[in-house]
Each structure stands twice: as C-alpha cells, then as structure tokens.
Amino acid sequence: xxxxxxxxxxxVGVSTAVLVFCSGILSWSAVVSNTVATAVATVPSYxxxxxxxxxxxxxxxxxxxxxxxxxxxxxxWGFSTLCVWLVEGYAKDHHFSHLARTGTVGITSxxxxxxxxxxxxxxxxxxxxxxxxxxxxxxxxRAGIPT
Numbered sequence: 131x132x133x134x135x136x137x138x139x140x141x142v143g144v145s146t147a148v149l150v151f152c153s154g155i156l157s158w159s160a161v162v163s164n165t166v167a168t169a170v171a172t173v174p175s176y177x178x179x180x181x182x183x184x185x186x187x188x189x190x191x192x193x194x195x196x197x198x199x200x201x202x203x204x205x206x207w208g209f210s211t212l213c214v215w216l217v218e219g220y221a222k223d224h225h226f227s228h229l230a231r232t233g234t235v236g237i238t239s240x241x242x243x244x245x246x247x248x249x250x251x252x253x254x255x256x257x258x259x260x261x262x263x264x265x266x267x268x269x270x271x272r273a274g275i276p277t
Contacts, residue, residue: 133183134251137175142243145171146236154232160218161211164239168207172200184259198258202250210242 145167152163176199180186190196217238221231 131251134179134254137178137183138247140178141171141175142240144174145243146240149239150232150236153235154228157228160214160235163235164211164214165207167239168203168210172203175203176200179254180259184254186259195258202253202258206243206246206250209246210239213238213242 148170149163149167152158152166153160156163158166176190176196179199180190180195186195214235217234218231221234226234
C-alpha cells in the first residue's frame with residue numbers, strides 16, 4: 131500500500147506538472163492538456179507500479195498487464211477530462227482569471243483521479259499484478275523446475 135501510494139504521488143506530480151504546463155503556459159484547452167498529461171504520466175506509473183509496488187520482473191504481458199493498465203488509466207482520463215471540461219466551462223462563464231482557471235483545472239484533475247485511486251488499487255492487487263504460483267503438478271520433481 132505504501133509503495134502504491136508513493137507511485138501515485140509521483141504520477142500525480144508528473145500529471146499535474148504536465149497539465150499545468152499545457153493549460154497554463156501553452157494555453158491549451160483543459161481537455162487536450164488533460165489528455166497529454168494522462169498519457170505522459172501513465173508511462174512512469176505503469177513501470178513503477180509493476181516493478182516497484184508489486185515486484186514484478188521481466189517484460190510485461192501485453193494483454194494481461196499493459197493493455198488493461200492503459201485502459202484503466204484512460205478510464206480515469208475520461209472521468210477526469212469530463213470533470214476538468216465542466217470546471218473549465220464554469221470558470222470561463224464566471225470570468226475566472228487565467229491563474230485561477232489553471233489552478234481550478236489542476237485541482238479538479240487531482241480530485242477526479244483521487245476518486246479512482248482505491249478502485250485501481252484493488253484491481254492492481256487482485257487482478258493485474260497478482261503473483262500466480264506455479265501449480266505443483268507443473269513441476270517435474272527434480273528441483274522444482276517447471277516443465
């Protein structure tokens with residue numbers, strides 16, 4: 131749980147920095163900025179979660195780990211993008227300053243991903259990165275070497 135939490139801190143930091151840069155400095159829309167931020171942050175999030183938080187080694191399996199991880203990340207993206215889009219519209223309608231709008235969009239993105247944090251932990255721990263022991267009948271009996 132601690133390692134998963136620390137990976138989340140790194141991911142949120144990367145995502146927020148990219149989001150604020152794209153939205154605040156480049157003046158991209160909240161939707162485009164959030165999309166870029168999610169895509170960038172998903173790479174270190176996957177690697178850190180897989181290798182550090184869950185201790186998996188070797189290459190990740192495309193259909194059992196990589197693809198489901200990216201799908202979950204972009205489900206989070208969809209939810210957070212809807213939230214930042216709504217907040218950006220509210221901020222524009224109420225004439226927020228550029229700084230206030232950028233801050234509101236950033237906080238909203240963090241809050242939206244926070245809502246999904248516990249659900250993703252359960253999925254990662256119980257399904258995606260679970261360690262599956264080799265069944266005893268798959269061992270050839272000589273030195274516990276899988277056949």
